[in-house]
Structures are given as C-alpha cells and as structure tokens.
Amino acid sequence: MQFRRLGNSGLKVSNLCLGTMAFGRWIDEDSSARVLDAALDAGVNFVDTADVYGKGMDNDTPDQKGESEAILGSLLGARRQRLVLATKVRGEMGRGPNEQGLSRGHIMAAVDASLRRLRTDYIDLYQCHSFDPNTPIEESLRALDDLVRQGKVRYIGCSNFAAWQIAKAHGISERLGLARFVSVQPQYSLLVRDVEGELLPFCRSEGVGVIPYSPMARGLLTGKYRKGEEPPAGTRAAAGEKRLHALMSDETFDRVERFRAACTEWGLAMPQVATAWVLANPAVTSAIVGASKPEQVADAAAAAELQLSAEQLQTLDQIFATPRG
Numbered sequence: 001m002q003f004r005r006l007g008n009s010g011l012k013v014s015n016l017c018l019g020t021m022a023f024g025r026w027i028d029e030d031s032s033a034r035v036l037d038a039a040l041d042a043g044v045n046f047v048d049t050a051d052v053y054g055k056g057m058d059n060d061t062p063d064q065k066g067e068s069e070a071i072l073g074s075l076l077g078a079r080r081q082r083l084v085l086a087t088k089v090r091g092e093m094g095r096g097p098n099e100q101g102l103s104r105g106h107i108m109a110a111v112d113a114s115l116r117r118l119r120t121d122y123i124d125l126y127q128c129h130s131f132d133p134n135t136p137i138e139e140s141l142r143a144l145d146d147l148v149r150q151g152k153v154r155y156i157g158c159s160n161f162a163a164w165q166i167a168k169a170h171g172i173s174e175r176l177g178l179a180r181f182v183s184v185q186p187q188y189s190l191l192v193r194d195v196e197g198e199l200l201p202f203c204r205s206e207g208v209g210v211i212p213y214s215p216m217a218r219g220l221l222t223g224k225y226r227k228g229e230e231p232p233a234g235t236r237a238a239a240g241e242k243r244l245h246a247l248m249s250d251e252t253f254d255r256v257e258r259f260r261a262a263c264t265e266w267g268l269a270m271p272q273v274a275t276a277w278v279l280a281n282p283a284v285t286s287a288i289v290g291a292s293k294p295e296q297v298a299d300a301a302a303a304a305e306l307q308l309s310a311e312q313l314q315t316l317d318q319i320f321a322t323p324r325g
C-alpha cells in the first residue's frame with residue numbers, strides 16, 4: 001500500500017480507502033467485521049463513512065441512519081488511533097428543518113452524534129457531504145473551524161462540490177483565517193468522468209486531495225451484471241440500489257462487454273482494472289472502494305499496486321470515451 005499526503009495537508013493516507021456505506025445497509029455487523037479486518041490487514045489506514053449511512057437511506061427512516069458509524073464504533077476499539085477516520089455531515093438525520101444541511105446548528109449537533117456513534121473523541125476528516133445552497137458557506141466554514149479549534153475535528157473536506165464552490169470556500173477561509181477544505185470526494189470511474197473537465201485540474205492546481213468514490217461504478221464495472229439478465233442474488237443491484245440501476249443502460253452494458261474482452265485479453269480482473277484506472281490519474285490521492293466480502297477487499301488491494309500501461313490506458317479511453325455533443 002502506498003501512503004500519500006492528503007492535498008496540501010500533512011495527513012498521510014493509504015491510496016486505497018475503505019468505504020463503509022454497506023455496513024448496516026446491505027451487510028450485518030459480522031460481515032462488516034470481516035471486511036474491515038481484511039482492509040486493515042492489507043495495510044489500509046483510511047476509512048470513510050457518513051452520518052446518513054444505514055438502512056434509513058433506502059426506507060426513509062431517519063432512526064435507521066447512522067448504522068455504519070455505529071458498527072465502526074463497535075468494531076474499531078484500540079485500532080482507531082492508527083486510522084484516518086473520515087465521516088460526513090449534510091444529509092437528513094431527522095424530520096425537522098434543522099436536522100439536515102450545513103447550518104451552524106446542524107453541524108454542531110451532527111458532529112456530536114457522529115462522535116458518539118463512532119465512540120471516538122475526534123474525527124480525522126470531517127466532510128460536507130454536498131453543497132448546501134440554503135446556508136452561506138461562511139457560516140458552515142466558521143462552524144467547521146470552531147470544531148477544528150475544539151479538537152473534535154482535525155481536517156475538513158467536502159464531497160460532491162464543484163470547483164467553483166471549493167474556490168469560493170478557499171477564498172473565504174483565507175480571508176477569515178479559517179480551516180480550509182483539504183480534499184474533495186467526487187464520484188469518478190470509467191463510467192462517470194465529468195470531473196475530468198474542471199474539478200480534477202482545479203484540484204491539481206490548488207493542492208486539493210481527491211478521494212473518488214464508486215471507482216467500480218457500484219459494482220457495474222466488476223462484470224457481475226449482464227444486459228437482459230437478473231442481477232445475481234446478494235448483490236446491490238438485487239437489493240435495488242437506485243443509483244446503481246440509474247447507471248444501467250444498454251449503451252453502458254455494451255461498453256462493459258468491451259471492457260470485459262479487454263481485461264480477458266490482458267489477463268487482468270475487471271474490478272482491479274477499474275480501480276487501477278482511477279488511481280492512474282495524477283490528481284487522485286486515494287480511491288474509496290466499497291466491499292461486501294473480504295475477497296473483494298483483497299482484489300482492491302491488488303488494484304492499488306497495479307500499474308496500467310500507456311497502451312492499456314488508451315484502450316480504456318477508447319472504450320469509455322464520452323461523445324462530445
């Protein structure tokens with residue numbers, strides 16, 4: 001496993017991050033324990049969660065959110081100190097108008113709830129889950145800076161932000177002497193490449209760490225789904241994950257079949273090539289992979305070591321090129 005600085009900060013993270021959105025949502029605590037152990041045994045020191053992760057994401061029951069954080073809190077024990085623990089705030093955690101968003105009040109309440117569930121007294125990387133157009137970013141940054149000064153949070157980051165939103169936040173942080181976003185967490189994979197136009201060049205220019213999520217397109221790039229066939233039992237597609245089904249079009253399946261043929265020719269596994277491709281981008285610090293089984297973590301760890309050749313990268317570009325309209 002390689003360790004890299006997160007953006008311009010002094011924090012060192014493994015180039016593979018274990019995403020734990022599955023914990024408590026699709027897999028129980030015992031299976032989560034096996035996945036977590038496999039990741040830590042492979043040398044991963046970076047774990048990502050969010051306050052909203054849990055069954056409540058699917059059944060719209062706020063009480064059933066927070067399960068991923070709670071499972072991590074129960075499993076980590078003494079190992080917590082060696083880890084870089086990242087979580088997020090912004091999603092709906094209750095029915096009230098102030099139980100979501102990036103207002104000072106919600107950030108202050110949400111961080112305490114996350115610390116309680118995670119059974120820790122600090123969060124290494126506290127991320128805004130997405131932009132909140134209904135709160136001045138200055139209000140959010142002041143609240144986040146207070147958390148850094150109080151020691152509840154060590155670094156702040158954002159997720160699903162556009163380049164202009166980070167640039168605006170950086171300007172405010174600099175003007176007011178507040179903590180600055182050190183990283184961004186965007187969706188990025190061979191199938192979802194919109195960040196290549198502006199966000200990734202911006203992050204390279206400004207020293208912002210990039211920690212992409214869903215490098216395997218939620219499982220679609222692993223080759224386990226085929227056009228016109230029922231998803232295999234026990235998968236997220238079978239469980240009805242909406243954002244995964246939204247990616248499944250005939251055109252995408254055709255590209256995935258060409259991807260399968262290329263990987264077969266190279267003698268490489270599809271999940272590994274998909275993750276290695278994300279890591280090959282020089283803007284990327286660490287890829288956030290998901291797993292429901294320990295074997296999947298082992299595959300991801302191999303991907304973190306895999307160097308694709310220039311020719312392989314070119315072939316992948318051709319298969320997944322987005323037509324310009």
Ligand SMILES: NC(=O)c1ccc[n+]([C@@H]2O[C@H](COP(=O)([O-])OP(=O)(O)OC[C@H]3O[C@@H](n4cnc5c(N)ncnc54)[C@H](OP(=O)(O)O)[C@@H]3O)[C@@H](O)[C@H]2O)c1
Nearest residue numbers: 019020021213214215216217218219235236290292296299
């Ligand atoms: N900031 C955000 O808005 C946001 C959004 C989404 C995710 N995230 C973060 O990113 C993390 C990763 O997201 P993701 O889980 O969608 O990423 P992903 O790595 O693209 O997909 C992971 C899924 O792919 C399948 N898979 C992985 N390795 C495999 C292998 N070797 N063979 C066969 N199938 C394999 C598994 O599906 P099955 O479980 O179906 O087998 C696994 O759950 C999340 O846990 C979360 O921390 C953040």
